Amino acid sequence: MATPGSASFTSAITDVALTGGMCQNGAMQESFVISPQSALLTPEARGLAALVQALRHGGALHLSQAAGPLAMDGPPMLFCETSGSSGAPKVIRRRPESWQRSFEVTAGLFGLGPAARYACFGDLGHSLTLYALLEAFHLGADVAALAGMRPRAQAQYLATGRISVIYATPTQLRLLLRGAATAGIAEFPALRHIFCGGGALDSALQGQLRARFETADLRVFFGASETSFITMSEAGTPAGSVGRAYPGVDLRIDAPAGETGEIWVASPYLFDGYASGAAADTRRAGRWLSIGEMGYLDAAGHLFLRGRKSRMVTVADHNVFPEEIEAVVAQVPGVAACAVVPRLDAARGHRMIAFVQGTAPETALRAACRAALPPQAVPQRFIRIDALPLLPAGKPDLAALARRAEA
Numbered sequence: 001m002a003t004p005g006s007a008s009f010t011s012a013i014t015d016v017a018l019t020g021g022m023c024q025n026g027a028m029q030e031s032f033v034i035s036p037q038s039a040l041l042t043p044e045a046r047g048l049a050a051l052v053q054a055l056r057h058g059g060a061l062h063l064s065q066a067a068g069p070l071a072m073d074g075p076p077m078l079f080c081e082t083s084g085s086s087g088a089p090k091v092i093r094r095r096p097e098s099w100q101r102s103f104e105v106t107a108g109l110f111g112l113g114p115a116a117r118y119a120c121f122g123d124l125g126h127s128l129t130l131y132a133l134l135e136a137f138h139l140g141a142d143v144a145a146l147a148g149m150r151p152r153a154q155a156q157y158l159a160t161g162r163i164s165v166i167y168a169t170p171t172q173l174r175l176l177l178r179g180a181a182t183a184g185i186a187e188f189p190a191l192r193h194i195f196c197g198g199g200a201l202d203s204a205l206q207g208q209l210r211a212r213f214e215t216a217d218l219r220v221f222f223g224a225s226e227t228s229f230i231t232m233s234e235a236g237t238p239a240g241s242v243g244r245a246y247p248g249v250d251l252r253i254d255a256p257a258g259e260t261g262e263i264w265v266a267s268p269y270l271f272d273g274y275a276s277g278a279a280a281d282t283r284r285a286g287r288w289l290s291i292g293e294m295g296y297l298d299a300a301g302h303l304f305l306r307g308r309k310s311r312m313v314t315v316a317d318h319n320v321f322p323e324e325i326e327a328v329v330a331q332v333p334g335v336a337a338c339a340v341v342p343r344l345d346a347a348r349g350h351r352m353i354a355f356v357q358g359t360a361p362e363t364a365l366r367a368a369c370r371a372a373l374p375p376q377a378v379p380q381r382f383i384r385i386d387a388l389p390l391l392p393a394g395k396p397d398l399a400a401l402a403r404r405a406e407a
Contacts, residue, residue, distance in 0.1 A: 031058050031076030032096050037114040037140030041161060045145035047124040051133065063125055079275050080127050082225045090277030092127070092225045094270075099131065101268050102229055103138045105247050110193055110217075112165065114140035117190070119163040121154065121172040123147050127225045128198050132167035141165070151179025162190040169198035170205060171337070177208055191216040197223060199395075200305075200323065202331045203239055221246070222303065224291050226282055228269035231303045241302040252288065253297055260296045260306050264288040281310050294321070311398075313342040313350040315376040325352060325379060328372045334360035337388050339396035340379065343405050353405040354379040357388055 034055050040048060054061050062079040078099070080092045107113060118136040120143075122129035129147070136143035144161060146154045154176055157163070168176070173196060180188075194209065194216045201220050209218055220233040222242035230251070233243035245251050248267050255261025266287045274282075281292025294312065295305040306312075307321030314320070322340035329338040336358040342350040356365060362382045369378045383405075389397040 030096065031055075032061065032078070032100075032134050032137070034137040035114070035140035038137050039142040041117070041142050041144035042146065046148060048133075048145050051124055055137070063127075063130055077272075080130065080225065081125060082127060090279060091275040093272045093275040095272060098269050098271065099134060099228060100138060101248070102246075103135045106135065107139055109247075112139055112141065112193070116141040116165050117161065117163050118143040118165045118167070119146055119154075119158060119161070120144075120167050121146050121176070122169070128167055128169065131228075132195075136165075151175040152183045153179070155179040155183050155185050158191060159185050159188050163188075164190050165193045165195070166191070167195045167197070170196060170201045171199065173201075173209060174205060174336075177205075177212055180212060186212075188213055189215055194218045195221060197221045200327050200330070202327060204331045222305065226271045226279075226291055227265050227267070227289060228271075230263075230265055230267075238298070238302055241298070241304050243303065244301045245303075251297065251301075251303065253295065255296065258296060258298070260294055262290055262309060263293045263295050263303070263305075264290045281308065313352075315342075315345075315350050315352065316348045318374060318376040320350070320352065320377045322352065325354060325369065325373060325377055328369055329354055329356060329365055332360045332364055332368045334358045334364070337396075339388055339398060339401055341398055341402045341405050343402075348376075351380040352377065353401075354382045355385045355388060355401050355404075356382055357385050 032055055034052060040052070043049065058076070060074045060077045060079065064081055076096055078092075078094050078096060080094075082090050082092055116136070116139065118132055118141050120129045120132040124130055124133070124145070124147075129145070133143055133145065135141075144157065144163065146157060149157065158166070158176075173194070191213050192215060194213060196218065197220070206218065206220075209216075218233075220237075220242060221229055222231045223229045229246040230249055231243040232246050233241070237243050246267075248269070250266040252264040252266075253259075253261040254264065264285070266289070270289050279291075281290075283290050283292075292309040293305060294307055294309050295303055297303055305323070307323035311322050312319055313322075320342075322342065325340045326338050329335055329340075335356060338354060338356050340352055340354045343353055345351040354365070365382050366378065389400040391397050
């Protein structure tokens, strides 16, 4: 099986994406389709029937986080709502082939096809869930939508439903692990592939996933609604890296080699633009697109993320990325979730406030931060919270937390 960075992985893009991303019938589809080989394993799942009906309509497809899938007249095009981390609504517009190309690449890399059985865990309004469903339909695989189930029931379904492929966020995987432990399920013999995106997957959680799902190949990918795949991990990916460029992706860092700079992406998987709304972080320069992420590449091409340019603040003349603090806090035993926001400080520029969900004592949180972070990045305050406020996409509502930090 090909892996990112290997010769066969690299050649896959020559055979698939750069030659037009040929579908199984030999031609690129103008619209998303449901293969007659696909079976809906959970036809009662909320929104799934509406999605099937909209796909069979054959025109444009609009995914609303509030109303679900809607068929629209007009040329085949996908319109997908996203709120990002700011909560400001935007509508992504992309051509079907921009996803179909990656469906074919992933299928070729990992041997996926009609024999696979997919599962996803989020609502249909979330782009990761929609991507997983459409990939399964495209490849003729069976698919289960498990949103709304308790984690214990999700784990039981994976074990008994012979699920072989899952797409999930780190939060969904963390809940799945708890559900498996609660249900006393030790083995998932059919599970072969775990694709994780939509957030940072810390090393502790990776270890827990590999221990619980011993038969599965865990791949962490970095991307966004605007870009689809940017990088994917492989065996030997250094700790802290999100992997090397996915086939067909070119990466550029606006900084000298090895230094932190803005990440620019060029690929056949990019979106067309925003149908409504806008994002100040998103910019184009010719064939290149930036979503405002900062990071650096090592000599082997592994990408390391620092955080969003828009979230970076200055503390005592040092650049601090809240995401790096969150990653350290998330690995402390007893932490269920964490979000960090800055607060203006007349003397230092900013001070960092960490909201922590879980049972970890402040002494352990502060010790972990002091051991792993520069002094300027250690939060001034740790505020315990019963549950982080979330946006519709499941990400922390940073604006609400900032207001609470100012209170």
